[in-house]
Amino acid sequence: MTKELIRLENLSKHFPIKKRLGRVTETLKAVDHVSFSINQGETLGLVGESGSGKTTLGRTILQLEQATSGELYFDGIEMTELNTKEKRALQQRMQIIFQDPYASLNPKRTALEQVIEPLSLQFDKQEARQRATDMLAKVGIEGEAIHKYPREFSGGQRQRIGIARAVVMEPDFILCDEPISALDVSIQAQIINLLVDLQASLGLTYLFISHDLSMVRYISDRIAVMYLGKLVELGPTDKIFNEPQHAYTKKLLSAIPVADPDLATQAFNSQQQTQLNKETISNQGNWTEVSLGHFVLKEEI
Numbered sequence: 001m002t003k004e005l006i007r008l009e010n011l012s013k014h015f016p017i018k019k020r021l022g023r024v025t026e027t028l029k030a031v032d033h034v035s036f037s038i039n040q041g042e043t044l045g046l047v048g049e050s051g052s053g054k055t056t057l058g059r060t061i062l063q064l065e066q067a068t069s070g071e072l073y074f075d076g077i078e079m080t081e082l083n084t085k086e087k088r089a090l091q092q093r094m095q096i097i098f099q100d101p102y103a104s105l106n107p108k109r110t111a112l113e114q115v116i117e118p119l120s121l122q123f124d125k126q127e128a129r130q131r132a133t134d135m136l137a138k139v140g141i142e143g144e145a146i147h148k149y150p151r152e153f154s155g156g157q158r159q160r161i162g163i164a165r166a167v168v169m170e171p172d173f174i175l176c177d178e179p180i181s182a183l184d185v186s187i188q189a190q191i192i193n194l195l196v197d198l199q200a201s202l203g204l205t206y207l208f209i210s211h212d213l214s215m216v217r218y219i220s221d222r223i224a225v226m227y228l229g230k231l232v233e234l235g236p237t238d239k240i241f242n243e244p245q246h247a248y249t250k251k252l253l254s255a256i257p258v259a260d261p262d263l264a265t266q267a268f269n270s271q272q273q274t275q276l277n278k279e280t281i282s283n284q285g286n287w288t289e290v291s292l293g294h295f296v297l298k299e300e301i
């Protein structure tokens with residue numbers, strides 16, 4: 001049975017823009033009244049051109065940014081109202097995989113130490129070491145390699161360590177923020193396959209941000225399209241690619257080479273999934289459901 005893990009209702013994140021004499025004269029609406037839900041075990045692809053608000057939205061969901069307004073539910077709990085201790089407890093269940101694994105890893109720590117670190121608060125030394133070693137093996141870093149430093153690994157191997165570090169905490173949700181865009185094309189598919197395997201074996205839920213629409217198409221059950229801080233279209237992957245509705249989505253898709261249709265394998269169409277998102281979105285007005293689970297913003301931006 002499908003279970004909703006994350007729900008956003010009218011979530012906004014605005015940044016003040018300081019102009020003359022340090023006075024706030026304008027606001028940048030990086031995320032503007034965004035509503036959708038993500039189900040357990042699902043991969044929701046998040047696309048949009050640079051600056052459309054994808055990373056800010058992801059960071060706000062993880063509570064690394066404080067929402068300006070709106071509601072954010074994680075496993076049924078409204079997160080924006082929690083105190084720091086309660087928030088931390090929930091944040092353990094959410095992790096992030098960054099674009100640049102080199103920047104996110106500590107250059108002075110070995111692969112094993114990097115993965116032990118988040119475990120050390122929760123487990124004794126021996127248990128943390130065993131769990132870290134097992135997780136590294138799961139992502140393909142084994143034997144003497146676990147004692148090497150980030151600079152001694154290739155980009156793909158470093159991303160494997162970054163993934164091990166995120167997954168070892170047994171999270172429910174992972175924000176994958178451009179996890180392959182810094183890697184060689186030849187390595188990208190391996191990392192994507194690793195993410196897919198881990199999702200299947202551990203029941204992970206992904207919000208997958210990427211500029212690479214072919215990859216988003218391959219990995220995502222549904223796709224959300226952002227434009228200037230707003231969600232403009234949301235639907236099953238095949239609908240977004242084959243029958244895009246919003247002018248911006250059409251433009252975005254027309255800018256890429258036609259992706260291999262064989263890659264679009266995971267259209268996500270369960271009735272229940274549709275109902276959950278219908279409820280969330282229909283509250284906001286101004287949306288049309290063009291086909292089952294496929295929503296388009298009516299207003300012009």
Ligand SMILES: Nc1ncnc2c1ncn2[C@@H]1O[C@H](COP(=O)(O)OP(=O)(O)OP(=O)(O)O)[C@@H](O)[C@H]1O
Binds near residue numbers: 050
């Ligand atoms: N801390 C901040 N302070 C002020 N403005 C910010 C901050 N973080 C992001 N922004 C602005 O918010 C807007 C959305 O940025 P964001 O990084 O979320 O977009 P994005 O879609 O992820 O872009 P990219 O694909 O290039 O990563 C941009 O105009 C950005 O300059």
